[in-house]
Amino acid sequence: xxxxxxxxxxxxxxxxxxxxxxxxxxxxxxxxxxxxxxxxxxxxxxxxxxxxxxxxxxxxxxxxxxxxxxxxxxxxxxxxxxxxxxxxxxxxxxxxxxxxxxxxxxxxxxxxxxxxxxxxx
Numbered sequence: 001x002x003x004x005x006x007x008x009x010x011x012x013x014x015x016x017x018x019x020x021x022x023x024x025x026x027x028x029x030x031x032x033x034x035x036x037x038x039x040x041x042x043x044x045x046x047x048x049x050x051x052x053x054x055x056x057x058x059x060x061x062x063x064x065x066x067x068x069x070x071x072x073x074x075x076x077x078x079x080x081x082x083x084x085x086x087x088x089x090x091x092x093x094x095x096x097x098x099x100x101x102x103x104x105x106x107x108x109x110x111x112x113x114x115x116x117x118x119x120x121x
Contacts, residue, residue: 001093002049005065009045012038027075037075044068052097055106062097069094 012019019038023029029037044064051061073079073087102108 002053006049058102
């Protein structure tokens with residue numbers, strides 16, 4: 001999951017003029033301006049996948065990517081015709097992380113273990 005979103009963010013970052021054009025003319029992001037949406041989406045797609053891969057703020061990172069995924073589906077009607085299956089699958093995978101939390105080999109899990117040892121003393 002992290003790779004999919006990070007690659008998308010990296011592509012947006014590397015072709016910033018195209019990104020701004022798409023957010024202004026193609027994507028119909030609700031509530032906020034297209035320019036703010038471009039910055040927020042790019043930042044989220046670059047930061048949250050790294051946190052998710054490290055297992056740091058795992059549930060929060062997964063929730064952020066889940067919401068970003070929903071906004072992408074709502075904002076860009078071409079997804080309904082071509083890539084909707086992928087977005088449903090990504091949403092389900094992110095829901096698993098949101099519900100069950102971090103894995104055994106995550107920074108969150110390490111923090112919990114250290115916190116529990118300190119609490120025992």
